[in-house]
Amino acid sequence: MKLLVGLGNPGKQYENTKHNMGFLTIDQILFDLKRETTFSTKTKWNALIYEGKIDDEKVILAKPLTYMNLSGEAVKPLLDWYKLNVHDLLVIYDDLDLPLGKIRLREKGSSGGHNGIKSIIQYLNTTEFKRIRIGIGKPEENDVVDYVLTPFQKEEIPIMKESLQLASQAAQEWIKGKEFPKIMSKYN
Numbered sequence: 001m002k003l004l005v006g007l008g009n010p011g012k013q014y015e016n017t018k019h020n021m022g023f024l025t026i027d028q029i030l031f032d033l034k035r036e037t038t039f040s041t042k043t044k045w046n047a048l049i050y051e052g053k054i055d056d057e058k059v060i061l062a063k064p065l066t067y068m069n070l071s072g073e074a075v076k077p078l079l080d081w082y083k084l085n086v087h088d089l090l091v092i093y094d095d096l097d098l099p100l101g102k103i104r105l106r107e108k109g110s111s112g113g114h115n116g117i118k119s120i121i122q123y124l125n126t127t128e129f130k131r132i133r134i135g136i137g138k139p140e141e142n143d144v145v146d147y148v149l150t151p152f153q154k155e156e157i158p159i160m161k162e163s164l165q166l167a168s169q170a171a172q173e174w175i176k177g178k179e180f181p182k183i184m185s186k187y188n
Helices: 018-032 072-081 115-124 144-148 154-175 180-187
Strands: 002-006 040-042 047-054 057-064 089-095 103-106 130-135
Touching: 002 018, 002 072, 002 154, 018 057, 018 089, 018 130, 018 144, 018 154, 047 072, 057 072, 072 089, 072 115, 089 115, 089 154, 103 154, 103 180, 130 154, 154 180
Parallel strands: 002 057, 002 089, 089 130
Antiparallel strands: 040 047, 047 057, 103 130
């Protein structure tokens, strides 16, 4: 069994913002697999959950409802409930340090200043979990909060959709059993 967690912020006002690339990737995976995008709300885990099978692998796709900065509050209970360890976890999120359209996969590492990842590291007490980082670029000015909480501009949308597609493909390869280092070398 594998757990994929897409980070983002719940609520209509955040739906198509740069900070919701994790949520959007979870939706892209389900779209690519032609699955119903019906999520159950599991309040005890503070997350929207999709449970199903991809090939022969049982998967849980989750969108934490804790808001970005408290993502660990949802991830830790999910791992515990399903009796999974961090090697069964893949976290997908936006990254300011990557240009728009680029993705990077990592098997472990620091938070890189990302508050959602900081929270997960704090709750899991480890940096040893897989990630897909999706580039959103940096703001021209220093107001990062406003930048990540704004929607993509019209000319950015095709590039953003292409990066969602790549992230979805990489995640599906991991679900289907391909070794993560091989996926990294293909997509990085």
